Amino acid sequence: MDLYQQLLEQDKQHIWHPYSALGSDLPVYPVVSASGVRLQLADGRELIDGMSSWWSAIHGYNHPELNLALENQLKSMSHVMFGGLTHPPAVELASTLVDITPAPLNSVFFSDSGSVSVEVAMKMAIQYWHDKQQTNKQKFLTLRSGYHGDTFGAMSVCDPITGMHSLFNQSLTQQVFIDSPTSPFGEACNETDLKNLTTALEQHHATLAAFILEPVVQGAGGMHFYSADYLNKARALCDEFNVLLIFDEIATGFGRTGRLFACEFSQIEPDIMCIGKALTGGYLTLAATLTNTEVAQTISNGDPGVFMHGPTFMANPLACSAANASIKILQQSNWQTKINKIESWLSAALEKCVTLTKVKDVRVLGAIAVVECMEAVDMKIIQAAFVDKGVWIRPFGKLIYLMPPYIIDQQDTEQLCNAIFEILND
């Protein structure tokens, strides 16, 4: 049996994939290496990567500088506990993050994944109000069509329908949901959106610790783009009603939308912000929760006077080194110009999809493109069709979307877009 078949058989017997059934007959494809924007399959085929491994591999795969950063760190230490100890990669990364994120955010809590950074953000908000003697404020306001991760706290603020609330209903905290903003990106916040938000805050502020949302781009919950002015309004209302504001920038961070962080499209800053995914350039799992002095000091001076969280692999030195290198590569690249180019390539090459009967909407923002279909795609058929065309694109539901590595060129971008057009035209 060749390597390809052997990997597949053993995989099918023992291994879960994201949102999958064991032994499913949906295809999985064995990858043996990856370089630049190409994934190499075990049978020798090469695929152009349209996903950046879920928003993370922004500089492409097997990047010489990222490789070198990890090799160097490996020689001094790959891990050490963070309780009572600190190390150069963590200190450097924290100070860089404080520099590049919105000005008020100046303390950093490292964790191992995006979902955990959301749990940490939610705990910070609850602990903040606890220390202000407002122990009723333990719930969260959030948007429909949101996605914040798969752990229980994060799940409770995911979209109530696509987020599988019914399955875990008895175990999830009931949060307060409002409709996701209808005000389009680039326009002012409309009256309906403002009214929904105001009404929810008027009714529930006494029990709300924070309003948590993905700024400007809702990712896995629907790939929806909306008005940055909504964030301005949210900030003002949260201040008025004594509710903290949490931005989940795990998907949008590090240039993807055309700004370093999507909240930069607005005029305001959150009290707490989560980052992850592209933080290490897609090399290792690492996330962070940043907060302002008011929240950090209140928690630190309150009772019990410590923040109650501390993962085993907190601030892992290898992951921090990858993050330091990835941020340097980004800063030294002309990323803003590059994202603008990718945006125009994607817009131009996907325009023809609008005419297809199967297509409901095409939208592009920064290096993110979404082709929304009328009906959910058949994963078994479409996944194989993309691979046959030499591209790696992984749709979900009605959404076929692209977020390629920033190093992609025009020709590869067009090949990704053409594959979508040809398959939907078939």
Ligand SMILES: *Cc1c(COP(=O)(O)O)cnc(C)c1O
């Ligand atoms: C992916 C994602 C998460 C969860 O991150 P994991 O690292 O998968 O736990 C949370 N929020 C948003 C917006 C995300 O895109």
